[in-house]
Amino acid sequence: MAPPFGLTQAQETLAAQPFSILLGARITVFGDGDAVVELDARDDLRQQNGFLHGGVLAYAADNALTFAAGSVLGPAVLTGGFSLQYLRPATGPTLIARASVLHSGRRQAACRCELYVADGAGAETLCAVAQGTVLTAQP
Structure with missing residues (x-):
């Protein structure tokens, strides 16, 4: 019997993604249909007005949704x-993407993600929401 896929394995999977390394992403919660992906909002990830670039939020939502689904699929x-x-x-030093599975079957999961920025004191502000489907990969 294969060992369960837990937080350590999820962290290893994230660490194997060159783009995730480039962004400095980390997975802090994984299991039971939930996942949390975080990253520091560096200056090189901001757009011209100083806000965290929308593409960075999209990346965080995509990965959090997929990891949440992977925890059940x-x-x-x-x-x-x-x-x-x-x-x-999105302003503030830390982006937090919290995703959870809303419904799953054998080969597909519908998930929701809320994206927050946290200030230095830990207060969080909701800045985006995402919803998506994740499928099992077929060889």
């Missing part, structure tokens, strides 16, 4: 698609 999953609604500019 297994590690071989791919994003089927997702939508993202920006609610307010």
